[in-house]
Amino acid sequence: MKQGISVLMDGELHEDEAEVLLGEIRRDGDAHGDWAVYHLIGDVLRQPEHIHRDLGAGVQARMKDEPTVLAPRSRAVTQKVRTVALSAAASVVAVGVVAWMSLQIAPEAAPQLAMQDASMRPVKMAIHPKSNDYLMAHQEFSPAADMTGGTAYIRTVAYSLNEKP
């Protein structure tokens, strides 16, 4: 426990461990003594010319007559809880929005193709050789650059030199 006290007074202990250890120190007289001696050492090292006797016993004696104080949870704690709750809620909303958006987009293409009747399926079309030049000249108007959502309107076009009109 002594090493824990040493780490605690340096502010290097995790909060849950600190909470447990503080409970033990306040119950254990020897641990309280170690807490006191370690702090005295620190005070001596920082201000050796200003070390005075322990006032703790005097304060403790006077506090026996004091009523026990009770206070509502501090604002700092409440704010901490509120911050965590808001963060969690924001995360859930963000995940929900992303999931909803992906559901809106993803199932579009494949089912629509599957549902198309035979008349809508790609057909083998007879194309005149001159059409080749036409397609080349107008390829910039092709919807291929923006395919999202347009799959249903696409028809496959093929051209072969061996094919005669």
Add this chain to the structure above:
Amino acid sequence: MADREVDQLLVERVQRGDKQAFNLLVTKYQRKLGRLISRFIRDPAEAEDVTQDAFIKAYRALPGFRGESAFYTWLYRIGINTAKNYLLASKRRAPTSTPFDIEDAESFEDATLLHEVSTPENELMSKQVVDVVQSSLQQLPEDLRSALTLREIEGLSYEEIASVMNCPIGTVRSRIFRAREAVAENLRPLLETSKGKRW
């Protein structure tokens, strides 16, 4: 967790009705607050009484402490007000030439203006305590002495000390503890002989 957060844990315990937790805060800050109050009140016995008064007032006011400032900053204000009120009640004037404000609370190092509880008995005891601590420190191995000095005097974190000493944080933790415990071993017999005298 930072030192301020340790104080906040203790404060919350007190606010839940744990009087013993307040004793830990008194143990921690008694000398710091005592030095502050002795800047106002020259008489050592009076300064000691006023320091105790300030702690009692702080205890009574703790239900209203919301953790918006550090506990010691808040205690510092109570200490100053208690000292000034004491001087007013005694129909004496607080020293107005002493320049200090709230910022001093976190780095109170102005030793030249301080007074001390100066009865011969206390002076002797203070001297013995200081001698034991300093001689014990000098007897420590270099790595332990450096770790403790970097922590207590320079105020470095474990991470910073690990960087300076080029060792893992776990080693820093161990070195500081071993150094403290070695000094405490030499100090305890002296403090125990003076138990009745509240050392």
